Amino acid sequence: MSVTYAAGSTRMEAVARRVCLELLEPVHLVAYMSDEPTEELQALGYESYRPGYFAARSAPLGKVPAEVVDALFYNFAPGEVARCIPSVWDVATPGAVLAARQAGSVKALRRILGDLADSPALACAADLAIRVATNAPMEGRILYAALRSLPVPDEPVARLWHAATLLREHRGDGHLTALVAAGIDGQEAHVLQALHSGMKPSDYGRLDPLTPDQLAAVVDGLRTRGLVDASGELTPAGRETKTRIESTTDALAAPAYTTVTPDELDQLTAALQPIAARIKSAGYRS
Known part of the structure; x- marks a missing residue:
């Protein structure tokens, strides 16, 4: 199935947004939203969720x-x-944490995906996704570069999760580059994301650690900068700023997807659709 895209964006920018956010991010999110990765980290000695997350x-x-x-994490x-770094390294080594995270994520994906986990389509998706993921531009992308230094798993489910x-x-x-710019x-x-989504900032969970003041x-x-009006809604300038940030993010992500042919992109998209749908049906959404 060919990828469709909105007017005003290039095909590759639309591919970058759809493949990453709609189809691959659910695969990645099991690391944060499933019991198995948390249990693997707790087995190392992390008693609560937040230290395990930062580790x-x-x-x-x-x-x-x-x-x-x-x-690098930018918005905490x-x-x-x-409160967690560097004390988390008194509990376990980075290598042990990486192994636990991957093992738990693979367990979660196998539970959620069932028969899809061992399907030819998943193996195909894993191989195409890892080719995209290991040929993306590395300059200025510190966390991505650190992940690129890790070995690529051979097992298809682990391979797909690593690519995602x-x-x-x-x-x-x-995205951080776009925000800084x-x-x-x-x-x-x-706050911009909350207002863009139609939420009050006070109801946006990621802002909970802030005091009301x-x-x-x-x-x-x-x-003061003209991005929010007196009633607390985004101004036209605020909406334009949010749109520009997202467009820049798409443009910066797009070159990764030029490492496969258009037919292979369509093949990757088709293979990922039932995988992402199964994960989303289990409640794992970005």
Whole structure:
């Protein structure tokens, strides 16, 4: 099935958005939204979710300081990262954490996908996705580059999950570039996303760590810059800024998908559709 795309975007930008966000991100998200990865991390000694999360996602970087992780993760509230990094490395090594995360994610995917896990379509999707994921531009993409330094699994389900993780973090690194270029910091990004989605910032879960006064200060800063109006809604300039950030993110992600032919992209899309649908039907959505 051919990929369709909205007017105003190039075909490759539309492919980059659809394949990563709609079809591969659900594969990656089991790492955060399933019991199995959490249980594997708890078996290492991480007693609560948040330390395990910071350990698992930052493990490709090795034992770097909290400031580095905070800069790369970008949008956590002040102090959140430092409460876990570097103390998480007193519990287990980065290598042990990476192995636990992958093992738990594969277990979760096999449970959710059932017979699809051993299908030729999944093996095909894994091979095509890993080719895209390991040939994307690396310059300026620190977390993606760290993941690229890891060995590529041979087993198809692990291979697909690894590819999804690579492309998700490749896109994420590009998204941070777009945010920095637009002058939007991590907490402002959450406010823009909340308002763009029709939510009040106070109801947006990623902003929960902020106190009411801290959240009000973030919104006031956007209002001062003309991005939020007096009623707390996005202004035309705010909507344009959000659209520009997303368009830039798509454009920065697109070159990865030029490493396969148009027919192979259609083949990858067709193979991923039933996989993503099965995962989404189990409640795993971005």
